[in-house]
Amino acid sequence: MTAPVRVGLAGAGPWARMVHAPLLAAGPETELAGVWSRTPEHAAALAADHGVANYPSFDALLDAVDAVAIAVVPSAQPDLAVRAANAGKALLLEKPLGLDVAAARRIADAVAENGVGSIMLLTYRFADVVRDFLADVATMNPTGGRACFISGAFLSGAFAGGWRLDQGALLDVGPHVLDLVEAALGPVADIQGHGDPRQWVGLLLTHENGAHSEVTLSCASAIEPSRTEVEIYGRDCSAFVDARAGARAESFARVRAEFAEVARTGAAHACDAQRGVVIQTLIERATRALDH
Numbered sequence: 001m002t003a004p005v006r007v008g009l010a011g012a013g014p015w016a017r018m019v020h021a022p023l024l025a026a027g028p029e030t031e032l033a034g035v036w037s038r039t040p041e042h043a044a045a046l047a048a049d050h051g052v053a054n055y056p057s058f059d060a061l062l063d064a065v066d067a068v069a070i071a072v073v074p075s076a077q078p079d080l081a082v083r084a085a086n087a088g089k090a091l092l093l094e095k096p097l098g099l100d101v102a103a104a105r106r107i108a109d110a111v112a113e114n115g116v117g118s119i120m121l122l123t124y125r126f127a128d129v130v131r132d133f134l135a136d137v138a139t140m141n142p143t144g145g146r147a148c149f150i151s152g153a154f155l156s157g158a159f160a161g162g163w164r165l166d167q168g169a170l171l172d173v174g175p176h177v178l179d180l181v182e183a184a185l186g187p188v189a190d191i192q193g194h195g196d197p198r199q200w201v202g203l204l205l206t207h208e209n210g211a212h213s214e215v216t217l218s219c220a221s222a223i224e225p226s227r228t229e230v231e232i233y234g235r236d237c238s239a240f241v242d243a244r245a246g247a248r249a250e251s252f253a254r255v256r257a258e259f260a261e262v263a264r265t266g267a268a269h270a271c272d273a274q275r276g277v278v279i280q281t282l283i284e285r286a287t288r289a290l291d292h
């Protein structure tokens with residue numbers, strides 16, 4: 001049997017605790033091989049939960065592992081990712097890659113120069129319902145669509161603070177929904193928008209194939225359950241996905257298996273760092289559209 005890929009985790013915040021650590025520890029394709037975080041007590045606590053080593057520095061973690069998962073604030077991800085890629089480690093990255101396109105490109109360039117595999121954790125793309133939906137849409141000749149990501153995440157709970165409240169929904173959840181609508185309708189030629197990313201954003205996208213779509217984003221709306229939906233229309237057909245309907249355990253098992261594969265082979269992936277640059281560019285264009 002192939003040995004599991006030994007993955008070190010950088011970060012010990014809510015998402016590292018809830019998703020990265022258990023996902024990597026569950027195996028069999030990966031093994032959680034240790035934790036480093038900026039605050040040593042946070043790393044120690046998460047490492048102890050999983051009975052793995054707690055490293056005093058990011059370099060010490062890099063020396064001990066085959067690959068790295070990074071779950072830190074977007075401003076801190078690029079430097080860590082570039083160091084890891086330069087050390088020849090495959091990368092499980094978070095969305096967004098960074099705060100701007102230049103930072104995202106630094107990561108993608110380091111990945112390409114070092115020939116390491118990468119996956120950005122666009123979680124919905126690993127759900128069977130989303131993969132089935134995108135396969136359906138690929139058989140259609142769509143003329144338009146609508147998509148939304150609406151939640152109350154900025155109002156209370158683990159994600160209601162820090163960079164998310166400063167930057168707003170476009171940077172936080174924009175990667176998910178812009179990725180989905182672009183995967184369905186193709187590259188975006190033009191973006192117009194209105195609203196405030198801290199409250200409510202509406203975007204009008206024109207796709208290169210002539211299709212049009214409307215994208216709604218808010219993390220400041222107290223609806224329960226949260227919604228992540230895409231609907232695509234053609235002249236005589238339509239397709240809809242509730243992206244949250246996929247079983248999370250199965251999606252995360254797919255992340256683990258596909259990450260182990262790209263870590264071993266260095267192969268491209270639909271959600272790799274290069275895709276992250278495309279998404280970051282869309283976010284930047286959408287942000288500019290809101291300013292007009």
Ligand SMILES: NC(=O)c1ccc[n+]([C@@H]2O[C@H](COP(=O)([O-])OP(=O)(O)OC[C@H]3O[C@@H](n4cnc5c(N)ncnc54)[C@H](OP(=O)(O)O)[C@@H]3O)[C@@H](O)[C@H]2O)c1
Binds near residue numbers: 014016039043073122
């Ligand atoms: N894919 C998804 O669906 C999804 C869902 C949720 C979150 N995420 C992403 O996961 C990442 C982590 O999110 P989060 O919710 O756990 O909370 P967060 O506040 O974005 O990040 C917290 C983590 O960042 C670390 N950190 C903060 N400043 C740092 C710095 N200057 N240098 C190094 N590390 C630093 C913290 O370390 P210490 O605590 O040790 O100081 C902590 O481990 C974010 O990029 C977020 O967008 C993705």
